[in-house]
Amino acid sequence: MQPSLFDTAPTTAAAPEPPVRVPRLLQVRRIWAEAAAAESPRGQQVLARFPDAEVVPVASHWQIPELHGNAGNVERWVRVKTEDLVLGVKKSLQTRPNGRSADxxxxxxxxxxxxxxxxxxxxxxxxYANPVTVFTNIEAITAHLGRHIRKQGPKTTPNQCDPESWVYDLGENSDCSVDAAISDNVADLVAAFRQWPTAKASFATKHVNRDLLRLDPQGRTRVRFSLMPETDARLLDLRTSPVAERIAAVDDFVAAGYEVHLNFSPVVLRPGWQDDWRELLRHLADGLGERARAQAAAEVIMLTHNAGLHEVNLGWHPKAEERLWRPDLQEVKRSQNGAENVRYRVALKRRAIAELTALVEQETPWLRIRYAF
Known part of the structure; x- marks a missing residue:
């Protein structure tokens, strides 16, 4: 009897041809590596992709004093992201319920x-530091997902995540479009979901990586391009692809076999925000073809902030905090994960969501809003 696709990790994807293009925002000089991660096939692939980088052995990817908890790194915030990379083995493999963007x-x-x-x-x-950590045990991750998907069985009740498939968010703590330039982890996951008929992968991104167009997802991976007005993006979305480039990529990703949704996130309230969102929606209406419109949906996520992050940002990007940190508009709210954050006051948030929803209905009536919070 042939083994089930759910029992074993799918065959890893072949190295893309031509070679993956490493974006300029990754000028890696140091790779902090756990021994097992560096010695693994995926770790070797990453090391080969950055041959000039110094390899620094570490006992744990979570315990690197030079990076984590080092307040001096605030002044080097962007340089750390540019020059440092971490290789680790993910010890705990857990799939958690969500119910908003994904199941x-x-x-x-x-x-x-x-x-x-x-x-x-x-x-x-x-x-104080947030460079990319690549987990090299991708076979274990895909095998875990296969077992979890098999346990769910077919999706019999449609919901706002998807009417037919169980949706799994791959990029809660990262941007998969950037990750795909560092290793084949994303390519392997796209290949895996291509073989799982009851499930669909999903990730949000602010980076246009056209190498992803070669992965042949066959409708089993949903890319959610995050968008905000350009005046906000210039201040808050640093080192990302321009918003116009993200919109211009939608039709190409749909043609390549991806389901493409839009992520209006975060919605930042300030004088004139409604006019700028109207302009963005008109850009969308002009920029998306009929095929992209027919399958499009959006999620609306209002800004959530955090006092600790506010203090960190004051050390490297205080101008952003003038727009993000608004005690006159915000209140403390405990998140689902127990963190104490600040969000717009309930009445203000409700009114803003209603205003943005009305703008969507006026300017892009073909765009279904999956959820807003």
């Missing part, structure tokens, strides 16, 4: 990001 949050194949969005929550855990 489940998959075990991360990486952690951290080379981009520098001022509102990103991932650095709150690491403290």
């Amino acid at each position: 489940f949050i998959a075990p991360s194949a990486s952690n951290g990001c080379a981009m520098a969005c001022a509102y990103c929550y991932v650095p709150r855990r690491k403290g």
Whole structure:
């Protein structure tokens, strides 16, 4: 009897041809590596992709004093993201329920990001540095996902995540488009979901990586391009692809076999925000073809901030905090994971969501909003 696709990790994807293009935002000079990670096939691939980098042995990818908890790194925030990379083995493989953007949050194949969005929550855990950590045990991650998908069985009740497939978010703590330039982890996951008929991968991104167009997802991977008005993106979405480039990529990704949704996130309230969102929606209406419109959906996520991240940001990007940190508009809110954050006051948030939803109905009536919070 042939083994089930759910019982074993799918065959890893072949190295793309032509070679993957490493973006300029990754000028890696140091690779902090656990021994097992560096010796693994995936670790060897990463080391070969950055042959001039110094390899620094570490006992744990979570315990690197030069990076984590080093307050001096605030002044080097972007340089650390550019020059440092971490290789580790993911010890705990857990898939968690979600119910908003996806049915489940998959075990991360990486952690951290080379981009520098001022509102990103991932650095709150690491403290003062947030370079990319690549987890090299990708076979274990895909095998875990296969077992979890098999346990769910077919999806019999449609929900706002997807009417037919169980949706697994791959990039809760990273940006998979950037990760795909560092290793084949993302290529392997896209290949795996291509073979799992009851499930669909999903990730949000602010980086246009056209190498992803060669992966042949066959409709089993959903890419969510994150968008915000350009005036906000210039201040808050540092080191990301321009918003216009993200919009221009949508039709190409749909043609390549991806499902493409939009992620209006975060929505930042300030004078004139409604006019700028109207302009963005008109750009979308002009930029997306009929095929992209027919399958499009969006999620709306209002800004969430954090006092600890506010203090870190004051050390490297205080101008961003003038827009993000608004005690006159915000209140403390405990998140699902127990973190104490600040969000817009309930009545203000409700009114803003209603205003943005009305703008979407006026300017892009073909765009379904999956959820807003």
